[in-house]
Amino acid sequence: MYDKHIIYPDSLGNDQDAEGASGWHIGVRLPYYRGQVLSAVEDIALTVDGEKVPREDVRFTVRGKTWTLDQLETTYDERWEFGEVAQVSVRRRGGLAPGSHSITAAVQLRISYLPWSPVTACTTELSLAA
């Protein structure tokens, strides 16, 4: 559900710190019909140009608060709302090069009434301005 809408259009950007690009980010929407408590988010697996992003390099931000994916799993008092665009960022010195990148985001959710944790994936070409 909402597979092709997971990655928000034109949302790719590099993050900057004092030493230059510290990583990159995209906007990600929850592929589900109701908002979820963050502890239900089991994984947001990212791939960029065929290369898998290590889980520990991923950060998740909604409404100004940021968590690692492991921290999400024990966060019971904040939600990822229906249709809300979270910023999902990757720590990677140098960020991504300008130009087009193929990015996959696969969101795994623990749905209480299903005996499995569904994974919904989206792959899209995103372009980064020079």
Next chain:
Amino acid sequence: MTIQHRIKRGVSLYSYQYETFLRKMTLDDCIAHAAGLGARGIEVVSEQSFTGFPDVPCDQIAGWFASLERHGAYAQCHDMFMDIKLYKDRRLNFTEMVASLERDLHFAHRIGCKTLRLIVNTPPEVVVACVPLAEKLDIRMGIEVHSPFHFDHPWILRYTELTRATGSDHVGYVPDMGMYIKNYPPVFRDRFLRMGATPRIVEFILEAHRARVLPDYVIMDVRKLGGNPVDLQMAETIRHNIWSNPRRMLEFMPWIFHIHAKFYEIDETGKEPAIPYEEIIPVLIEGGYDGHLSSEYEGQRHIEDAFEVDGREQVRRQQEMFKRLLGETA
């Protein structure tokens, strides 16, 4: 000819989820659309239509009531969920589950809903423990009898046994019409074909479905035929999308508080090709059903890969069908 009945029309805002997800419709737009069709009873998946659940900000609740009033609609049903797997390493215990349902009863009360949909995974013991609060708040709780469950499924039989023993008229059922899949939904078939299902195996599955072959056997046969993963996925759908007898609702009618009028598609002729509303609605009339038929459009997830979703048009067509079957129009 006027048909005597007490059935009211409503819409679950779930039907407009695709448009609200993409921020093409607001909560007010949804309520306006439903009410504009004369479907004034509004059902809400609160964790979809509001933020910060259960501590939804007061301005959102005020906006909800203002929209209902502006459009001549009213709050009808709150769809409750239970996050039994909130914690990764354990399930909620009994006390936590009771607290979760009580929280939802209070929320339903806050948004003015007199009916609460219980998600089908709610243990009946938890429901029974919440009957006193439901009675106090005057909210009727109904388990969503949802395919592949049906009224004679052991899980529902057990629910019936435990909840009827309370003697309460505030605990019952919200049947979802998705348990009356008489014909295999064309939107399912077409999506599997787009995903790479094998046409001759698709035909085999459709034929087996028409012949009411046990789903487990169909799945085994599809394996033997060398079906690919998509073929197997399609075969699996007949396990989860059942046909049962709509007349079974008659026995439970006094405790049927609300109907999820699930549909996958209303075609250009005004018919749901899979779910026979022309058979279902006469049963509801015969049984004296005294609640809402709440449109629940669920076709979006089956067509979004290839087509533009139009929840509004689909709901409009289903409501037109209801008007016809309920004798509101010639």
